[in-house]
Amino acid sequence: xxxxxxxxxxxxxxxxxxxxxxxxxxxxxxxxxxxxxxxxxxxxxxxxxxxxxxxxxxxxxxxxxxxxxxxxxxxxxxxxxxxxxxxxxxxxxxxxxxxxxxxxx
Amino acid sequence: xxxxxxxxxxxxxxxxxxxxxxxxxxxxxxxxxxxxxxxxxxxxxxxxxxxxxxxxxxxxxxxxxxxxxxxxxxxxxxxxxxxxxxxxxxxxxxxxxxxxxxxxxxxxxxxxxxxxxxxxxxxxxxxxxxxxxxxxxxxxxxxxxxxxxxxxxxxxxxxxxxxxxxxxxxxxxxxxxxxxxxxxxxxxx
Numbered sequence: 354x355x356x357x358x359x360x361x362x363x364x365x366x367x368x369x370x371x372x373x374x375x376x377x378x379x380x381x382x383x384x385x386x387x388x389x390x391x392x393x394x395x396x397x398x399x400x401x402x403x404x405x406x407x408x409x410x411x412x413x414x415x416x417x418x419x420x421x422x423x424x425x426x427x428x429x430x431x432x433x434x435x436x437x438x439x440x441x442x443x444x445x446x447x448x449x450x451x452x453x454x455x456x457x458x
Numbered sequence: 459x460x461x462x463x464x465x466x467x468x469x470x471x472x473x474x475x476x477x478x479x480x481x482x483x484x485x486x487x488x489x490x491x492x493x494x495x496x497x498x499x500x501x502x503x504x505x506x507x508x509x510x511x512x513x514x515x516x517x518x519x520x521x522x523x524x525x526x527x528x529x530x531x532x533x534x535x536x537x538x539x540x541x542x543x544x545x546x547x548x549x550x551x552x553x554x555x556x557x558x559x560x561x562x563x564x565x566x567x568x569x570x571x572x573x574x575x576x577x578x579x580x581x582x583x584x585x586x587x588x589x590x591x592x593x594x595x596x597x598x599x600x601x602x603x604x605x606x607x608x609x610x611x612x613x614x615x616x617x618x619x620x621x622x623x624x625x626x627x628x629x630x631x632x633x634x635x636x637x638x639x640x641x642x643x644x645x646x647x
Contacts, residue, residue: 376529376564382557393565394521 367406374439375447381419381438415443524572528563530579
């Protein structure tokens with residue numbers, strides 16, 4: 354459990370984030386758009402939770418942040434406006450070419 | 459444009475039950491959740507807004523259908539998406555548009571139903587196929603110095619076939635009208 358969330362739900366949210374990014378691969382999506390797309394399936398999802406999951410997926414190497422040339426200090430960009438895309442590893446995971454027990458239900 | 463995105467209010471749709479395992483096949487095209495008739499582990503746990511498992515499966519299956527249609531439309535509309543690296547960020551508006559189109563189509567079921575979306579994606583795919591065929595024919599005619607008038611016409615029963623399958627008017631007096639199907643209003647429910 355993390356922040357009151359159940360393990361299974363955390364995995365589902367992470368998986369659905371990967372699926373949404375997979376649809377538009379190799380383009381990227383803003384965290385805000387991702388959040389809205391996940392709200393269809395997880396109506397009680399909070400942005401702070403998604404933020405943690407995006408952090409996790411970034412550190413796992415499944416997604417990466419795309420920093421725009423117009424962003425002066427990348428750390429100053431609000432999280433909701435940050436762009437993310439699948440990495441090749443994330444694509445392989447979304448395609449089930451590889452497996453990750455941490456994301457399997 | 460970013461401001462417009464962030465100012466939008468989040469839409470919270472009633473979700474009912476827990477998801478099934480899904481098998482991704484390619485970008486956006488996911489197999490339907492598999493049957494979980496014998497699944498009992500954690501089956502009664504409330505997830506995603508106190509919903510039950512079967513409703514959740516149903517909801518997820520519908521969402522997958524919609525995602526697959528959106529993926530198809532994105533493919534047909536934008537073609538191969540450009541690699542999204544900072545070096546190519548001059549295409550930011552283009553890539554942003556992709557995300558917005560995805561969000562708009564995938565989430566707003568009240569604006570366009572999944573069935574309409576599926577019809578739309580099929581019509582777009584059909585339209586693209588017709589265009590490609592016409593292009594090939596034109597190229598062939600260019601090489602043989604032949605006219606294009608007869609070759610550009612659609613096959614004899616094409617309009618009937620498309621009307622039966624998709625419920626769309628495709629042909630009228632030898633001219634294609636598939637493009638009209640791109641407008642949601644022209645697609646029958």
